[in-house]
Every structure is written in C-alpha cells, then in structure tokens.
Amino acid sequence: MIELDRVRKVYNPEVVIGPVSLELPAGGITAFIGPNGAGKSTLLTMVGRLLGIDEGAVRVAGLDVSSTKSADLARVLSILRQENHFITRLTVRQLVGFGRFPYSHGRLTADDERIISRYIDFFALGDLEGRHLDELSGGQRQRAYVAMVLCQETDYVLLDEPLNNLDIAHSVEMMNHLERAAKEFGRTVLIVLHDINFAARYADRICALKDGSVFRFGPPAEIMRDDVLTAVFGTPIQVIEGPSGPLACY
Structure with a gap:
C-alpha cells in the first residue's frame, strides 16, 4: 500500500499542492488524472522521493519515504520521470x-543478465538490444x-506520463505492456496520464486531482461520469459507452 498522510508542497503562496491524504491499495494500476497544474506529477515525484515534502508523510509498503535509506527504498520502489537525460x-x-544497479552496484x-533479458524480451526489444x-x-x-x-524488480513502479510523445498505436502498445506487467509480475503501478480514456480502459483505480487536491478517487465507473469529469476539467465532458467501456467525449 502507498499511504499519503496530509502531504503538502508549497511552491509559493499562490501555488500549493495538498494537503493530500490518500491510501492506494497494492496491486494493479492506479492512474492520476486532472488538468495541467492539478498536482499529478508533483504527488508522484514526492512519493518517489525525487521531490521533497514540505509537510506530512508518505509511506510505501510501510516504509517512510523521507527517512528510509536509499538502498532499501530502491528495492521497493522505482520511478521514471518525464525527463530522461541518459547518454544516447x-x-x-x-x-x-x-x-x-541497486543489487549489482555496477x-x-x-542472474542480473538473466533478469535483463527477461525484460528485454517482455518489451519485445530483443532485435534492438x-x-x-x-x-x-x-x-x-x-x-x-x-x-x-x-x-529494478520493485513491487511499486511509478511512471510520470510514459505516453508523452507517443502516437495512439504506441500508447496502446505501452499500456498493454503495463497491464501485463501488473498482472503477470504482481506489480503496483502508479501512473500519471493525460488521456482520460486510457485511464478508463487500463486503470483499476483513478485518482482525479484538481487544484492540488483529490477531487475523487475510486474505480473507473465512479470517475467516468459526465458530472465528475466536467467538474474536474472545467469544461463540458460527456461520457458514452464504447465497445470496451466508457469513453469521454469533449
């Protein structure tokens, strides 16, 4: 379980995230959705300890994110940010x-090589390795x-907008991989998504954020409603029943 206990981040008097109290169950995919500036990436990076917490506490699998040793946390939690600056x-x-690295230190x-090959194969990267x-x-x-x-083989995986700059086909491919990973490897995936319909199709739970606070949290059926989405995004949104479930129409 991921627990946020009155978590708050203050950028300036006009920009404040929180306080947020939330319990995210282990297992499956939880998606953060909401308009720009709602606090989605801020909350994710605070959970992943890539951003400091001004008030409150975050616990992942019972470990306090702020005080747990990095080596111990890296065996429980992994995170991918939007910005990647690896040498090309x-x-x-x-x-x-x-x-x-948390296991081999370089x-x-x-056994490491075997695990590397497992995930290269899982993502169909064998011809590209x-x-x-x-x-x-x-x-x-x-x-x-x-x-x-x-x-990294952590129980908890945090992904900040992994569909950025991907077209529809590649976005579907990525979400299919993540859905399989959650089921086959028993991972808990916390993901920031801009596309409501991807959240509705693939997430087990959706956390809708607005103005730095949790507006609604629950299964997709409770979030994918005209009144909820219209209130969250501040623009009329109609939800219709599509072939694979509810679809948001702008």
Whole structure:
C-alpha cells in the first residue's frame, strides 16, 4: 500500500499542492488524472522521493519515504520521470541493465543478465538490444526506459506520463505492456496520464486531482461520469459507452 498522510508542497503562496491524504491499495494500476497544474506529477515525484515534502508523510509498503535509506527504498520502489537525460550512445541492453544497479552496484552477475533479458524480451526489444538509444524511434526508446524501471524488480513502479510523445498505436502498445506487467509480475503501478480514456480502459483505480487536491478517487465507473469529469476539467465532458467501456467525449 502507498499511504499519503496530509502531504503538502508549497511552491509559493499562490501555488500549493495538498494537503493530500490518500491510501492506494497494492496491486494493479492506479492512474492520476486532472488538468495541467492539478498536482499529478508533483504527488508522484514526492512519493518517489525525487521531490521533497514540505509537510506530512508518505509511506510505501510501510516504509517512510523521507527517512528510509536509499538502498532499501530502491528495492521497493522505482520511478521514471518525464525527463530522461541518459547518454544516447548507451545501447538498449546497457540502459535496461541500469535497473539492476541497486543489487549489482555496477557488477552484473549471471542472474542480473538473466533478469535483463527477461525484460528485454517482455518489451519485445530483443532485435534492438545492441542498438544505441539515438538510433531508436520515440516509441522504442520509451519501451527501453520502462523496461529499465521494471528490471529494478520493485513491487511499486511509478511512471510520470510514459505516453508523452507517443502516437495512439504506441500508447496502446505501452499500456498493454503495463497491464501485463501488473498482472503477470504482481506489480503496483502508479501512473500519471493525460488521456482520460486510457485511464478508463487500463486503470483499476483513478485518482482525479484538481487544484492540488483529490477531487475523487475510486474505480473507473465512479470517475467516468459526465458530472465528475466536467467538474474536474472545467469544461463540458460527456461520457458514452464504447465497445470496451466508457469513453469521454469533449
């Protein structure tokens, strides 16, 4: 479980996130949705300890994020931010191998190599593992980054807008991979999404944020409603029943 207890972040008197109190159950996919500036990425990066917490506490699997040793936290929680600044001359296999650092500290064992191969295969990167990152398409590169995060083999995986700059086909492909990872590997995936319909289709739970606070949290059926989405985004949104479930129409 991920627990946020009165978590607050103050950027300036006009921009405040929180206080947020929330319990996110273990297992499956939880999606943060909401308009720009709602606090989605801020909350995610505070959970991942990439951003300091001004007030309150975050606990992941019972560990206090602020006080737990980095080496211990890295075996429980992994995170991928929007901005990735890896050296582009890394190969796909080298990048994915960084996910083993909390265990290998740079000295990969045969077991590490086996785990690296597992996630390269899982993301269908086998034909690309010897290529450098600057030789890949945007979709291929994003799959490699997410493979690196999953290769860390933590129970909790945090992804900040992993569909950014992906077209529809690659976005569907990525979400299918994440859905499989949550089910087959038993991971708890916390993800920031801009597309409401991807959240409705793939998430087990949706947390709708507005003005730095939780507006509504629950299963997709409770969030995918005209009144809820219209209130969250401040623009008329109609929800219709599509072939695979509810769809938001702007």
